[in-house]
Amino acid sequence: MSPAIVPCLWFDDQAEEAARFYTRTFGDGRVLATSHYPESLDNPSGKPRGSVLAVDFEVLGRRFTALNGGPHFVINPSISFFVHTDTSERTDQLCATLGEGGGYLMPPGTYPWSERYAWVEDRFGVSWQVMTSKPAAAGPGIVPCLMFADAQHGRAEEAMRAYAAVFPESRVVHIERYGADRGPDGKVVHGRFVLAGQDFVAMDSHEARGTTFNEGLSFQVMCEDQAEVDRYWERLSAGGRLGVCGWLKDAFGLSWQVVPKSISAWLASRDTRASDRAFQAVMGMKKLDIAALNAAFAGS
Numbered sequence: 373m374s375p376a377i378v379p380c381l382w383f384d385d386q387a388e389e390a391a392r393f394y395t396r397t398f399g400d401g402r403v404l405a406t407s408h409y410p411e412s413l414d415n416p417s418g419k420p421r422g423s424v425l426a427v428d429f430e431v432l433g434r435r436f437t438a439l440n441g442g443p444h445f446v447i448n449p450s451i452s453f454f455v456h457t458d459t460s461e462r463t464d465q466l467c468a469t470l471g472e473g474g475g476y477l478m479p480p481g482t483y484p485w486s487e488r489y490a491w492v493e494d495r496f497g498v499s500w501q502v503m504t505s506k507p508a509a510a511g512p513g514i515v516p517c518l519m520f521a522d523a524q525h526g527r528a529e530e531a532m533r534a535y536a537a538v539f540p541e542s543r544v545v546h547i548e549r550y551g552a553d554r555g556p557d558g559k560v561v562h563g564r565f566v567l568a569g570q571d572f573v574a575m576d577s578h579e580a581r582g583t584t585f586n587e588g589l590s591f592q593v594m595c596e597d598q599a600e601v602d603r604y605w606e607r608l609s610a611g612g613r614l615g616v617c618g619w620l621k622d623a624f625g626l627s628w629q630v631v632p633k634s635i636s637a638w639l640a641s642r643d644t645r646a647s648d649r650a651f652q653a654v655m656g657m658k659k660l661d662i663a664a665l666n667a668a669f670a671g672s
Contacts, residue, residue, distance in 0.1 A: 374541045374568035375600060378428075378592040379453075379516055380437040380629060381498060382445045385419070387438035390496050391427040394436070397469050398455075401431035407639035410648035416655065417442035422644075425651075428636055432513035437592060447588035449477060450581070452491070452499040454515040454573055456506060460488035463504045470494045470502070485562075497588075516591075520560075521577040522584055524624055528560035528574040531624045538607045541569040550576075590619070590627035597632075598662045605630045605659045618660040632662045638669045646671065 383390060388406070395401025409415045411422040419425075419440060427438045432455070457463045467480050473495030480490035486503040493499045501517060520528040529547060536542040545564040550556055559576040566572070593608070595601045608630065611623030618631045638650040646669050653668035654660065 374539065375596070375604070376435065376592075376594040376633075377539075377568055377570055378435050378437055378594060379451075380439055380590045380592050381447060381496070382439050382441045382588045382590070383496065384443045385423075385440050386496060387427045387440045388424050390498075391429040391436075391438045393494075393496075394431050395429055397466070398431040401429060404428040404430060404435070405636050405640040407636065407647070408644075410651050411644050412648045413652065415651075425639065426636075428640075434514040441587075445586055445588040447497040448583040448586065449491075449493065449499040450519050450521060450583050450585050451589040452501050452517045452519065454517055455500055455502045456513050456515075457488075457502060457504050458506075460504050463488040463490065463502050466500075466502050467492050470500055515571045515573055517573040517575065518585075518626070519575055519577050519581070520624070521579070521581040524584055525578060526556065526559055526576055527624055528563055528576045531626075532563055532565045532572075532574050534623070535567055535572075536565060538604070539568040542567045550578075585625040585627065587619070587627045590629055592629040592631055594631060594633045601630055601632065601660055601662065604628075614658055616658050617654050618657070631660060632665070634662075635660075635665070638665065641669070 381390065391403055395403060405428045407425045409419050409421060409423050409425045424440055429436055455466060457466065464480060467490045471492045474493045476490060476492050477499060478491035483489045486505050489503040491499060491501045532544050536544055543566050545566060547563045548561045550559050550561050556578050560574060563574040565574065593604045595604065608622050608628050609620040612621045614620050618629050620628050622628060639647050641647040649671060650665055650669040653665050
């Protein structure tokens, strides 16, 4: 069985506000769970005891986590989200709502790849590429896009193939390349690939962006058991850098969280003493140990 891969959006203290905004904006969204910082001890982010830690929510069939992690990281356009719409009117409506308090990286208009398209950055710093078209395959109407720019420029194809080798049910679907008249010959204009049965997009940007991947937007790998945690921790971190609390950076600088599926239930439990124990156990780990976390939650 393939693990779910869930985008995690890092905020200072806007997780609840952002989750409400996205579920309302896209129309069919719902909040799945809300977890809180421990009430019985301080936390490394300096947030008030008992305040909101994370909100898990779903829009257009795509699950997200909004995390109140503090001011340490800021989301940037190196990772954006394609949103497919049925009509130009729906594209304009979404762009207008998403753009309130934000701005456009590419204004609404007709482009060679879509009759109506815009790249908009919302008030929370998350960027969306909204376009009138059908998704590449049946599935969520929101697709993460990885932009390889600056120091990572030219590595989109390498990364797609590397990621497809890590996860089951994965493959590179299609690569459109630059010609000599359009950009760096042979580099990726638009690449579609599937990871663990989920659609992704990658592209090389030959323009200087001044930004690259950071912890502001990471991907959670939701694992069934310790064997999966061990496998993805080892394979994703190869050539990269290990972090704490299940976080790592891969060889391309992309941040991942390798976590058990049950972590949300532990941290969002109404038994605050149990969730506090689980949180404290997570804080003391690098690679997560499911048995130790389960024991901490149970108080054994």
